[in-house]
Amino acid sequence: MEVTDVVCPLCGCVCDDVVVEVEDNKVTKVKGACAVGKSKLMGHGRITSPAIRENGILKDCSYDAAIKRTAEILAAARRPLMYGWSSTVCEASKVGIELAEEIGAVIDNTASVCHGPSVLAIQDVGLPSCTLGEVKNRADLVIYWGANPAAAHGNHMKRYSYISKGYFLPEGKKEKKLAVVDVRETKSAKLADVFIRIEPGKDYLVLSALRALLLGYEDVVPEEVGGVPKKDLLELVKMMEETKFGIIFFGMGVTHSRGRHNNIVNAIQVTRAAHKHTKFNIMPMRGHYNVNGFNQVCTWETGFPYSVDLSEGYAWYNPGETSSTDLLMRGECDAALFIATDPGAHFPGESIRHLSKIPVIQIDPYANPTTEFADVVIPAAISGIEAEGTVYRMDNIPLRLRKIVDTEYMTDEAIMKGILKETRLLTLSRRL
Amino acid sequence: MAIELLIKNGVVYDPINGVNGEKKDICIRDGKVVAEVKNPTVLDAKGRVVMPGGVDVHAHIAGGKVNSGRLFRPEDGRRGSEPKTTACRACSGYSVPNTFATGYRYAKMGYTFVMEPAMPPLAARHTHEELIDTPILDNATIPLIDNNWMTMDYVKSGDIDLLAAYIAWIIKATKGYGVKVVNPGGTEAWAWAKNCDLNDAVPHFDVTPAEIVKALAEANEKFEMPHSIHVHGNMLGHPGNYEMTLDTYDLVKGVKATKDRPVMHATHTQFFAYGGTTWGDFESKAKAIADYVNNNEHVSIDLGSVILGDTTTMTADGPMEYSLHQITGRKWTNHDVELETGSGITPFLYSGKVSVHTLQWAIGMELALLIKDPWKVALTTDHPNAGPFVGYPILISMLMSKKRRDESAADMHSAIYKKAELPSIDRELDLYEIAIITRAGTAKILGLDAHGKGHLGLGADADVAIYDITPEERDAGKIQKAFLNTKYTIKGGQVVVMDGEVVAAPAGRTFFVTPECDPKLTEEMMPNLKDKFEHYYSVTFANYPVQDAYVPNPYEIKAPMRG
Numbered sequence: 002m003e004v005t006d007v008v009c010p011l012c013g014c015v016c017d018d019v020v021v022e023v024e025d026n027k028v029t030k031v032k033g034a035c036a037v038g039k040s041k042l043m044g045h046g047r048i049t050s051p052a053i054r055e056n057g058i059l060k061d062c063s064y065d066a067a068i069k070r071t072a073e074i075l076a077a078a079r080r081p082l083m084y085g086w087s088s089t090v091c092e093a094s095k096v097g098i099e100l101a102e103e104i105g106a107v108i109d110n111t112a113s114v115c116h117g118p119s120v121l122a123i124q125d126v127g128l129p130s131c132t133l134g135e136v137k138n139r140a141d142l143v144i145y146w147g148a149n150p151a152a153a154h155g156n157h158m159k160r161y162s163y164i165s166k167g168y169f170l171p172e173g174k175k176e177k178k179l180a181v182v183d184v185r186e187t188k189s190a191k192l193a194d195v196f197i198r199i200e201p202g203k204d205y206l207v208l209s210a211l212r213a214l215l216l217g218y219e220d221v222v223p224e225e226v227g228g229v230p231k232k233d234l235l236e237l238v239k240m241m242e243e244t245k246f247g248i249i250f251f252g253m254g255v256t257h258s259r260g261r262h263n264n265i266v267n268a269i270q271v272t273r274a275a276h277k278h279t280k281f282n283i284m285p286m287r288g289h290y291n292v293n294g295f296n297q298v299c300t301w302e303t304g305f306p307y308s309v310d311l312s313e314g315y316a317w318y319n320p321g322e323t324s325s326t327d328l329l330m331r332g333e334c335d336a337a338l339f340i341a342t343d344p345g346a347h348f349p350g351e352s353i354r355h356l357s358k359i360p361v362i363q364i365d366p367y368a369n370p371t372t373e374f375a376d377v378v379i380p381a382a383i384s385g386i387e388a389e390g391t392v393y394r395m396d397n398i399p400l401r402l403r404k405i406v407d408t409e410y411m412t413d414e415a416i417m418k419g420i421l422k423e424t425r426l427l428t429l430s431r432r433l
Numbered sequence: 434m435a436i437e438l439l440i441k442n443g444v445v446y447d448p449i450n451g452v453n454g455e456k457k458d459i460c461i462r463d464g465k466v467v468a469e470v471k472n473p474t475v476l477d478a479k480g481r482v483v484m485p486g487g488v489d490v491h492a493h494i495a496g497g498k499v500n501s502g503r504l505f506r507p508e509d510g511r512r513g514s515e516p517k518t519t520a521c522r523a524c525s526g527y528s529v530p531n532t533f534a535t536g537y538r539y540a541k542m543g544y545t546f547v548m549e550p551a552m553p554p555l556a557a558r559h560t561h562e563e564l565i566d567t568p569i570l571d572n573a574t575i576p577l578i579d580n581n582w583m584t585m586d587y588v589k590s591g592d593i594d595l596l597a598a599y600i601a602w603i604i605k606a607t608k609g610y611g612v613k614v615v616n617p618g619g620t621e622a623w624a625w626a627k628n629c630d631l632n633d634a635v636p637h638f639d640v641t642p643a644e645i646v647k648a649l650a651e652a653n654e655k656f657e658m659p660h661s662i663h664v665h666g667n668m669l670g671h672p673g674n675y676e677m678t679l680d681t682y683d684l685v686k687g688v689k690a691t692k693d694r695p696v697m698h699a700t701h702t703q704f705f706a707y708g709g710t711t712w713g714d715f716e717s718k719a720k721a722i723a724d725y726v727n728n729n730e731h732v733s734i735d736l737g738s739v740i741l742g743d744t745t746t747m748t749a750d751g752p753m754e755y756s757l758h759q760i761t762g763r764k765w766t767n768h769d770v771e772l773e774t775g776s777g778i779t780p781f782l783y784s785g786k787v788s789v790h791t792l793q794w795a796i797g798m799e800l801a802l803l804i805k806d807p808w809k810v811a812l813t814t815d816h817p818n819a820g821p822f823v824g825y826p827i828l829i830s831m832l833m834s835k836k837r838r839d840e841s842a843a844d845m846h847s848a849i850y851k852k853a854e855l856p857s858i859d860r861e862l863d864l865y866e867i868a869i870i871t872r873a874g875t876a877k878i879l880g881l882d883a884h885g886k887g888h889l890g891l892g893a894d895a896d897v898a899i900y901d902i903t904p905e906e907r908d909a910g911k912i913q914k915a916f917l918n919t920k921y922t923i924k925g926g927q928v929v930v931m932d933g934e935v936v937a938a939p940a941g942r943t944f945f946v947t948p949e950c951d952p953k954l955t956e957e958m959m960p961n962l963k964d965k966f967e968h969y970y971s972v973t974f975a976n977y978p979v980q981d982a983y984v985p986n987p988y989e990i991k992a993p994m995r996g
C-alpha cells in the first residue's frame with residue numbers, strides 16, 4: 002500500500018511530501034525523503050521491552066510496572082529534572098508540563114544545548130523572519146551561516162531555498178544567489194556563488210563589519226576582519242543591498258562558537274540593517290523535527306520556552322541557573338526523566354557523572370548511550386511512523402505527523418499520561 | 434440526574450430580552466437557562482448586578498504571534514506569575530499571559546466567550562492548539578483571508594462566486610468563523626518591505642485594497658454567515674487616517690446583508706480615527722467616525738481603547754509594527770506567511786505624559802460616548818495592542834463616570850484639552866449600556882445571540898456573571914473592582930468563579946462556521962487552489978486542513994448559501 006503526504010519525523014525541515022510503501026505493516030520503500038529521513042522511516046533496531054534495572058542489570062518488565070516505578074521515583078524526588086521532548090509530539094509535551102507542575106520539576110528541552118542562545122537573542126532584539134514558502138517564492142539571495150544543510154537538513158535547499166522554484170522565481174536557482182559563511186568549506190559551501198571562510202570564533206567580528214558596511218560606515222572597517230578580506234565583505238554587502246528578498250539561515254556553527262547568543266543578536270542586527278535597504282529575513286536552522294514544538298507548547302503553557310523551574314508552583318525561567326546542564330553540574334537534581342533524547346551522548350562528562358548517581362528514567366523507541374545507565378527504560382511508539390501528533394517546523398508552521406503502521410508500543414503521550422496518573426495517586430495518598 | 438441552579442435576588446441586565454435592572458430569578462438546568470427548576474442549588478445574589486457572561490468580539494489570545502510575543506518577552510511573563518492551585522494551572526504574563534491565565538482572568542471578569550480575531554490559515558493548527566489549552570472560555574477564531582493570493586486572483590477576475598467558493602473552503606479548512614481583513618494588500622506589499630494605501634495597486638497583483646474589501650464583503654454575504662467581514666483597514670495608526678477609514682466604510686455601503694446585522698465590523702477603531710498630518714499636529718477625529726456610524730447602519734465597530742502602561746503590540750499588519758519599532762527602537766519580530774498574510778510584534782508603552790498617547794487614550798472613549806446607539810459599539814482594547822484585557826474594568830469605570838475621566842485627564846498631557854473631545858463629553862454609560870457593549874451587542878455582532886450567547890432568555894447558555902455591586906453604586910473605584918473579580922461566574926451552569934477566585938476550570942468549546950457552498954463552484958475553484966499547493970505552498974494540499982483532533986469540543990454553525 003502506498004501512503005502519500007507522509008510527514009518526515011527527523012529534522013526541522015519536516016518535509017510533508019514523502020511517499021512510503023507499506024507491506025505487512027512495515028515500511029518497505031521511501032520516496033522523496035533525504036538519506037537520513039529515509040533511514041529513519043525505514044526503521045531500525047529498537048528497545049523491545051520496558052525494563053527496570055535490578056542489581057545493575059536491566060530486567061524486562063510490563064509497561065505497568067515500569068510506569069509505576071517511574072511514578073515512585075518522581076513522587077519521591079525533591080528536585081526532579083524532565084528533559085528531551087524534541088523528537089516527540091506536542092501532545093506528549095503537554096502532559097509532561099502538567100506532570101512537571103505536579104511534582105515541581107525543572108522541565109527543559111534540547112534547545113538548552115542547541116538553539117538556546119538563539120532564543121536568548123530573540124528575547125533581546127526580536128526576529129524578523131518568515132515562513133519557508135516565502136523563501137521559496139521570493140528569496141533571490143540565500144545565505145547559510147554556520148549551517149551545512151547539505152549534510153544536516155538534506156531537503157532544505159531543494160524544497161525551500163536555493164534549488165526550489167517559486168512564484169517570483171520560476172527559473173529556480175538560475176535567478177538566485179547562494180552565499181555560505183563557514184569556518185570550513187562544507188558540502189553546502191561547494192554549491193555557493195560566494196563562499197566566505199572565516200576564522201573559527203570570529204563570527205561576531207565579521208557580523209559587526211557587515212553591519213557597519215550596511216549602515217554606511219565603511220571607513221571603520223579594517224582591510225581584513227576575522228580572516229576575511231574587506232573586498233569580499235563589500236561584495237557580500239552589495240549582494241545583500243541589491244537583493245529583492247534576502248534571508249540568512251544560521252546554524253549551530255554560530256550559536257556555539259565564541260560569543261554564542263551575542264553572535265545571534267549581531268546576526269539579527271545585520272538583518273535589520275539590511276532591511277533598511279530591502280526585504281531581509283533571518284531564521285534559525287532548528288535541528289530536531291520538534292525542538293521548536295516543545296518551545297512553542299512550553300511558552301503558551303508556562304509563559305517561557307525552555308529551562309522552566311516549577312518547584313515553587315509557578316514558572317521560573319532563568320537559563321544559566323535553570324537549564325538541565327546547570328542543574329546537573331551543580332549536582333542538584335535527584336532524579337531525571339529523559340524522553341526522546343540522548344543526554345548520554347550530548348551532555349558534558351561532569352553532568353553525566355552526576356546522572357550515574359541518581360535514578361534515571363528513559364523513554365525512547367531506540368537504545369542509546371543513556372540506556373547504559375538508565376534505571377527504568379520505557380520503549381515508545383515512533384512518532385510519525387507509529388503515532389500521530391503535532392510538530393512545529395523550523396519556521397513555526399505546525400504539521401500533523403501521520404501514523405503509517407500499527408504498533409504494540411505505547412505512544413509517548415500515553416506513557417506520560419500513565420506516569421501522571423500514577424504520580425498523582427502517590428502524591429495524593431501522601432497528602433492524606 | 435439534572436444539575437440545577439437557581440440564582441435568586443439578582444438585579445438582572447439582559448438587554449437582548451429588554452431586561453433593564455429587574456429583580457429576577459434565573460433558573461438553570463443542565464447548562465441552559467430554563468423556566469423553572471425543581472431541586473436546585475440556590476445562589477443568593479442579594480441584590481447584586483447580574484449579567485449574561487461577557488462576550489469579547491476581538492482579543493488576540495491564541496496563536497503564533499501571541500506565542501512569539503510571549504517567547505520574546507520573558508519580562509512580561511514574570512509580571513504575571515501566579516502559582517498553581519487545586520483548580521488552576523500556574524499562570525504567567527500581563528500583556529501576553531499564558532493560555533491558562535487567559536482563561537482564568539477572563540472568567541474572573543465574568544467573560545465566557547472570546548473571539549481570537551487573527552488566525553493565519555497556514556498556522557491554524559497552532560491557534561487551535563492554544564484555544565484547547567485556554568480553559569473555561571468558549572471561543573472562535575477568524576482566518577485572515579485578504580492578502581491571500583487566491584482571494585486576489587478572484588478579486589482581479591471579478592468572480593465573486595469563485596471567491597465565495599474559496600472563502601468557504603478556507604473557513605472550513607481552518608475551522609474558522611468568518612473572514613478577517615488586516616491591511617488588505619499592504620501585508621502582501623510588506624513581503625517586499627512596502628505598504629499600500631486604500632487605492633494603491635498591490636505590487637504584482639493588479640488589484641487595490643478597496644477592491645479586496647468590497648469583494649470579500651460580497652463573497653461573505655453569499656452565505657448566511659453569523660458575522661460580517663471583520664476589518665482592520667489600511668494605514669492603521671497613521672496621522673490623518675480617518676478619511677481613509679470612512680472611505681473604507683463607504684465601500685460596502687451598498688452590499689446587502691444576508692442576516693439582520695451590519696456588513697462590516699470595523700475593529701479597534703481608535704487606531705483609525707486620527708486627524709492631522711504628522712505626530713506633531715495629530716488630533717482626534719473620533720467625532721467624524723462617530724457621526725458616520727450614527728448616520729449609517731451597515732457598520733459596527735469596536736473601540737481598541739488604550740490602557741496606559743506597557744504592553745505588547747501584535748498584528749498581521751507587518752508594515753505597521755515595523756514603523757512602530759522604528760519609532761521606539763524596541764525589539765521587533767516579524768513573520769510573513771506565504772501566500773496568505775504576515776505579522777509583526779513589538780512592545781509599546783502608553784504614557785499619560787505623552788501627547789499622542791493621551792489623545793489615543795481619549796479617542797477610544799470618545800467613540801464609545803459619541804456613538805449614540807450602543808448596539809453598534811463593542812468594548813475592546815484590541816488586547817494586547819492598546820492594552821491588556823484585564824484593563825476592561827478600568828474602561829468600564831471611566832465610561833460610567835465623568836468624574837473619573839476628568840480626574841484622570843487632569844493628570845495627563847494637556848493636549849487632551851486642545852485636540853480631543855473627551856473633556857467636553859458629559860455622557861455616562863449606565864449598566865444596561867455596559868451590558869450591551871460587553872455582551873449583548875457583541876454577541877449580536879458575532880451572530881452568537883442565536884446560539885445561546887449574550888443573553889439569559891429561555892434556552893440560552895447558562896453563562897452568568899454576578900458582580901459584587903448594586904445598581905446604585907456610583908463609586909468608580911468600586912465599579913472597577915467589581916468588574917475585575919466577580920462574586921460568581923457561571924459557565925454552562927457550573928460555578929467557575931466564586932468570590933474572585935477560580936474554583937473550576939472546565940474546557941471551553943470552539944465555535945466554527947461551515948459555509949455550504951454549491952459543490953459546482955467548489956469544483957470550478959479547485960484547480961486554481963491545487964495549483965497553488967503544487968507550486969507555491971511549502972506544505973501539501975492533503976496536510977493543510979485542520980484535523981478534527983484540533984477541535985475536541987466543537988460547536989458547528991452552518992451557513993447555507995443564498996439561493
Ligand code: SF4
Pocket residue numbers: 009010011012013014015016033034035036037038039154155156157
Ligand atoms: S530534510 Fe529533514 S525532514 Fe526532510 S526528509 Fe530529510 S530528514 Fe526528513
Ligand SMILES: [Zn+2]
Pocket residue numbers: 491493550551700701748815818
Ligand atoms: Zn486586533
